[in-house]
Structure formats: C-alpha cells, structure tokens
Amino acid sequence: MAVREALIAFMAATEATKEAERAGIEHAKANGESYLGRKPSYSRDQLVAVRDMLSQETSGSSIAKVTKLSRQTIYRIKDNPAAAEATLAAWGQRWA
Numbered sequence: 001m002a003v004r005e006a007l008i009a010f011m012a013a014t015e016a017t018k019e020a021e022r023a024g025i026e027h028a029k030a031n032g033e034s035y036l037g038r039k040p041s042y043s044r045d046q047l048v049a050v051r052d053m054l055s056q057e058t059s060g061s062s063i064a065k066v067t068k069l070s071r072q073t074i075y076r077i078k079d080n081p082a083a084a085e086a087t088l089a090a091w092g093q094r095w096a
Helices: 001-029 046-055 062-065 071-079 081-095
Strands: none
Touching: 001 081, 046 062, 046 071, 046 081, 062 071
C-alpha cells in the first residue's frame, strides 16, 4: 500500500513539473521571447577546443578532462556540431 501511495505521489509531482514547464514556455511566448531550451553547458572557447581536438581524433575522455566538460557533452558536439553552434548563437544574444 505504501509503495502504491508513493508511486501516485511521484506521478502527481511529475505532472505538476510538466505543467509548470508548459506555463513558463507559454509565458515566454506571450512576452515575445522565443523558448531556447536549456542553457548550454559550454562556452565558445570550449566548443572551439572540442572541435579542434575532435579533428585530431582525440578520445572523448581526454577531451572531457582538458575542457572540463562531460563526455556526454563532447559526444553531443561530435554528433551534431551545427546544432552546438546554433545553440551558442541563440544563447549568445542573452549572455551579452
């Protein structure tokens, strides 16, 4: 019975989080802002360093240690460098 109640509470909390996220996106749209998603975890300098090291076929773990980024971030940049660049460009206007 306790497990069931905990599961129901978890599902309710998850739904509340989704509703809050939707409300935030709608608020941004209503104020003329575009929803950019999550702020990138890397800077322009880190992106350039990752791309340079990837061109030299350096391992993801080695790049992560040098740039202090997660391996997942390295692989995300490797898989879609254009999207990584676009994300920085979109957020760059807000960082200035």
